[in-house]
Amino acid sequence: METQTPDPDKKRDWLFVINVTYRVFRSLFILLIIVGLSLAALGIGTGIGYFASLVKTVDVPEKEDLVKKISDLDQQSNITYADGSLVSVIKSDLIRTNISSNKISNFIKEALVTTEDENFFEHKGIVPKAVARATLSDIIGIGSKSGGSTITQQLVKQQVLTNETSYKRKASEIMLALRTEKIMSKDDILSAYLNVSPFGRNNHGENIAGIEEAALGIFGVHASEVTLPQAAFLAGLPQSPIEYSPYTNDAQLKDDLSAGLNRKDDVLFNMYREKIITKDEYEAAKSYDLKQDFIAPSPKSDTENGFLYTYLYDEATRVLMPSYYEADGHTEDDINNSKQLFDQYFERVKKDIARSGYTIHSTIDKTTYDAMQEAVNNYGYVLDDGSGKLLETGSVLMDNQTGRIYGFIGGRNYSQNQNNHAFQTRRSPGSTMKPILAYAPAIDNGIIGSESKLSDYPLKYKNGQEVKNYSDKGSNSFKSVRESLKWSLNIPVVNLYNDMLQSIDPKQYFDKMNIGLNPDEYYRESIPLGATDYGMTVLEETEAYATLANKGVYNKGFSIDKITNEEGEVIYEHKSDPTQVFKPATASIMNDMMRDVLKSGTGQAAQESLQSVNPTLAKADWVGKTGTSELEKDYWFTASTPGVTMSSWIGYDDNTQMSSTWNKQNMIYWSYMTNYVYQRNSDIFKVNEKFTLDPSVKKEKVVEFTGEKVATVKVDNQQINLKGAKEVESFYATDGPKDSTFKFGIGGTDDNYKNAWKSFSTPRATTNRRN
Numbered sequence: 001m002e003t004q005t006p007d008p009d010k011k012r013d014w015l016f017v018i019n020v021t022y023r024v025f026r027s028l029f030i031l032l033i034i035v036g037l038s039l040a041a042l043g044i045g046t047g048i049g050y051f052a053s054l055v056k057t058v059d060v061p062e063k064e065d066l067v068k069k070i071s072d073l074d075q076q077s078n079i080t081y082a083d084g085s086l087v088s089v090i091k092s093d094l095i096r097t098n099i100s101s102n103k104i105s106n107f108i109k110e111a112l113v114t115t116e117d118e119n120f121f122e123h124k125g126i127v128p129k130a131v132a133r134a135t136l137s138d139i140i141g142i143g144s145k146s147g148g149s150t151i152t153q154q155l156v157k158q159q160v161l162t163n164e165t166s167y168k169r170k171a172s173e174i175m176l177a178l179r180t181e182k183i184m185s186k187d188d189i190l191s192a193y194l195n196v197s198p199f200g201r202n203n204h205g206e207n208i209a210g211i212e213e214a215a216l217g218i219f220g221v222h223a224s225e226v227t228l229p230q231a232a233f234l235a236g237l238p239q240s241p242i243e244y245s246p247y248t249n250d251a252q253l254k255d256d257l258s259a260g261l262n263r264k265d266d267v268l269f270n271m272y273r274e275k276i277i278t279k280d281e282y283e284a285a286k287s288y289d290l291k292q293d294f295i296a297p298s299p300k301s302d303t304e305n306g307f308l309y310t311y312l313y314d315e316a317t318r319v320l321m322p323s324y325y326e327a328d329g330h331t332e333d334d335i336n337n338s339k340q341l342f343d344q345y346f347e348r349v350k351k352d353i354a355r356s357g358y359t360i361h362s363t364i365d366k367t368t369y370d371a372m373q374e375a376v377n378n379y380g381y382v383l384d385d386g387s388g389k390l391l392e393t394g395s396v397l398m399d400n401q402t403g404r405i406y407g408f409i410g411g412r413n414y415s416q417n418q419n420n421h422a423f424q425t426r427r428s429p430g431s432t433m434k435p436i437l438a439y440a441p442a443i444d445n446g447i448i449g450s451e452s453k454l455s456d457y458p459l460k461y462k463n464g465q466e467v468k469n470y471s472d473k474g475s476n477s478f479k480s481v482r483e484s485l486k487w488s489l490n491i492p493v494v495n496l497y498n499d500m501l502q503s504i505d506p507k508q509y510f511d512k513m514n515i516g517l518n519p520d521e522y523y524r525e526s527i528p529l530g531a532t533d534y535g536m537t538v539l540e541e542t543e544a545y546a547t548l549a550n551k552g553v554y555n556k557g558f559s560i561d562k563i564t565n566e567e568g569e570v571i572y573e574h575k576s577d578p579t580q581v582f583k584p585a586t587a588s589i590m591n592d593m594m595r596d597v598l599k600s601g602t603g604q605a606a607q608e609s610l611q612s613v614n615p616t617l618a619k620a621d622w623v624g625k626t627g628t629s630e631l632e633k634d635y636w637f638t639a640s641t642p643g644v645t646m647s648s649w650i651g652y653d654d655n656t657q658m659s660s661t662w663n664k665q666n667m668i669y670w671s672y673m674t675n676y677v678y679q680r681n682s683d684i685f686k687v688n689e690k691f692t693l694d695p696s697v698k699k700e701k702v703v704e705f706t707g708e709k710v711a712t713v714k715v716d717n718q719q720i721n722l723k724g725a726k727e728v729e730s731f732y733a734t735d736g737p738k739d740s741t742f743k744f745g746i747g748g749t750d751d752n753y754k755n756a757w758k759s760f761s762t763p764r765a766t767t768n769r770r771n
Contacts, residue, residue: 061160063183070159070180070192075357075566079312081366082561088309092354094209095202095217101191103224104211107231109190114270115235117151120190125152125181126174153177155193194223197238200245204300205252218246220295228277229264229285230293236263251299261290307410307420308369312559316360317350319560319572324349357566363559367680368397369407375673376409382665382672383412383650391658393650393669394421396542396557397677399684400645402576403543403555406684407677419653422538427651429541430530431488431602432627432636435590436513436544438497438528439485441506443733444586447499448746449700450593451730452737453478453707454492455748457755461525467494470628478745478756480707482593486601488626490529495747497528512581513547513554515540530629541638542647548590549623549640551694552582584694585733591640591691592731594623598639602626606637606667614675620687626667632658635666643686646674698732703740705760711739715757 061069076096079087113120119127127150149157156176180189194211202208202217211234215223219230226234237244237260244260246253265286272282325335325345335342353360376393383391395409410420419425442448458474459467466473469490484492500506507522521532539557547554555578563572582590597603603626611618624639633655638647648670650662678685693699702708704726712721722740730737743753 066160066176066179067183070155070184075355077353077356077358077360079309079316079360079362081362081364081369083366084361085366087312087362087364090313090354090360091206094198094355095206095213096195096209097212097216098195098210099212099223101187103222104191104194105224105226105231107226107228108194108211108223108235110276111231111235111267111271112194112238113151113190114274114276115267116154116238118270118274120151121186123150123181125177125179126150149173150177151193152180152189155189155196156180158196159192198241199234199237200241201247201249203247203251203295203297205247205249205297206300218295219293227285227293228281229268229288229290232267232271232285233260233264233290236260236267239263246294247297251297253294253297257291264290306414307408307422308364310418311408311410311420311423312360312362312364313350313353315560316353316358316563317346319574320349320353320563321345323572358571359564361561361563363404363406363561365406365681368677368684371676371680372397372407372409372673375669375676376412379669379672380412382669383662389652389656390416391650391662392417392419392421392425392653393648394423394425394538395646395648395670395673396422396538397644397646398542398546398557400546400549400640400643401555403546403557405557405559406644406681408538409673417653421649424537425649425653426535426537427634427649428530428532428535428629430627430629430634430636431490432541432545432625432638433530434485434488434493434528435548435594435625436541437506437510437522438493438500439481439593440548440582440586440590441504441509442496442500443589444509444582445500445504446732446735447503448481448496449702449707449730449732449737450482450589451480451702451704451707451728453480453745454484455495455745455752456484456489456491457748457752459491459494459747461494467491467525476752476755477759478707478748482596485593485625486596488597488602488628492747493528494525498525499746509581512579513540513544514556515544530627530634535634538647538649541636541649542645545624545638545640545647546645547581548587548594549642549645549691550587551584552580552587554579554581583696583733585696585698585731588691588694588697589731589733591623592693594625595621595691597625598622603637603639603667605664606639606671609668609671610674613671614678617675617678617682617685617687620685621690623691626663628663632660632662635663637667637670639670641685641687642689642691643684646670646677648673693731696733698734698736700730700732700736701727702730702737704728706740706744707737708740708744709737711741713740713742713744715742716754720757720760 075098076092077090079090081087153173156173160176161172184192196209197211198207198209199211199214200208202213204217206217208214208217211223214234214237215221215226215230218234219226221230240263244263246257246260248254268277268282268285271277272279277285321335322332325341330341335345372395380393383393390412392411393409394411397406397408398404399406408422410422411417439448443450456469456475456477456479458476461467467490469475470488474491479489479492481492481496483489497506501523505522507519510517510522515536517536518533521527524531543554543557546557555576558574560572561574562570564570598607603624606624607618607622610622620641622639622641624637627636627638628634634649634651635658636647636649638645640646648666650666650669651658700709703710703722706713706722707730710722710725710727712719714720742757743750745753
């Protein structure tokens, strides 16, 4: 068989193809490498250029400013009584206590470093490899998107930057971290981080920040006293504080604690791996039952500070709000006319107060406030009707001359009802409206004097509804202003108010006292009886009566004296703005008449009860007024001495009708409460001083029957000479009495006057009949 010899030409062809192919692929590979390197260089250059452009815009603070920002922790604010003693620390979203480095266990520092930033003591603020890895992961979307941040970077992010996720923020973070490492020691950086970082919740269910609150709130020991397993648990918390925390937000121990305990084991392993602890220490700490160290849950009652804390905190927020919204170009009207805007600034200011280290100095006298709370706790039973429903109450005790609020009662039981009945609730003022909206303005404008006559004959409103006194439909007689006020008669005051509206606008008086009725309410016939849409607060009423007790000068009630910052600098201070509402003569005449209310009128029960509990206090010059709203849904009693005004309102929050006996019970309760305060702070009552008539008061003799001056009056073709008729002294703020006429009073028909004249008898007067 013939053997075939390979063709050398074909062999050369194959070698040629292989060689060409190899050369092409090699060239392509080299080209790809060149292109890749070029692109990489371009990318790196572009990246460097982009990073440089970002860095160029970074505003790096000066050394002092940067250190201040990094070290600037939220500081707790306090509320104090007038004597400087503590009412309460203001609760913040984060409970935090700042401590120095030497009060932090080395276990905690080492555990944190080995877990969060193992190269902490070697790097200069950043770890380039970690930054590159994190950036690449972010660009291509593969791998963990966390990591890459040193402790220094995390600190800068928390204290200086926002949580915005952008390359510009990352560039800022890197630059600021590098700057921070140059101006702060490693220990200072580590301590700052441990003081600012969130650590989950404490055993009260409160959010906590800072290692000291974490140690105290979880293990009940200081940060300097923790054991190795405790330190490992705490160091693991900042990565996911809420998940790893052993407590729920309602202060319960979690059913499943494995997440936090497993995290603790990871931290211990890191410490062992880095040779911070030995294998024996690692094994012992890992096997230790840490559950036994968690302190027992202890839910904190939201009512711990009750009405006082809540009111003073809110009031401090209100007085600081103007400095915020005015800086943004808003006015008070803007805020008052927009609930959304009000709420926005209210919440903003409230949060700022909680974390700014302020001290809120209140006007509240501790002994007075405590006495008022004791009174409502010990004598609130007189307000219970046996139905099981809680009859609520609100009171304010105010200084007449300044408007300072010494104390108040917000309600019977804050844990059951958080509505503050002294400052928030608006209720019908009933007959307490009569002195401040009808009688005082009428005297102020010379419409009446203290002995002027008002019709008490049956009367109907324009809608045909009868006007009724508390006990009758009218006495078919004319009553003096003094008597009408003393017995709180409705018909006379409605007649007076209708007459007054013809010449003056009573709204001006309430505007000066900042009483917030709707404008149209002032022109209702029933408004002097307390018929308002929303009513008044106890504070507003107290302010109004204090105005009469202060010679007609209104002072807005205030409970915040001043607010100081951490350095003791005053950032807010109350400034009085007294307003003359009524003439001094008017105020003194009103006090003279309201004295009769307690001595022998509708307020007699208060005077008698006061006499039984404290005869000395009963001798004080008390002036005041009772009030009952329609269908007996509200009972009021407000009274003043030359020193203070004390108010008391009672009623059901659902407007349930009360028994008529509760009017008297409210006055008895008021006397108990007043006595409790007097026993602890008697000086404020000024029991040795008296209300006197102002020198400007005009004192004029008037005929008792007409309330006007002696004259000859024509009645049914008869001339009646009133000379010799019984006269009394009447007080006027302006002008004086006119000569008696047939229609000598305010209100009433011609027939009413004819009827009244029939009852008139003047043995010494001369009567002439005309032919």
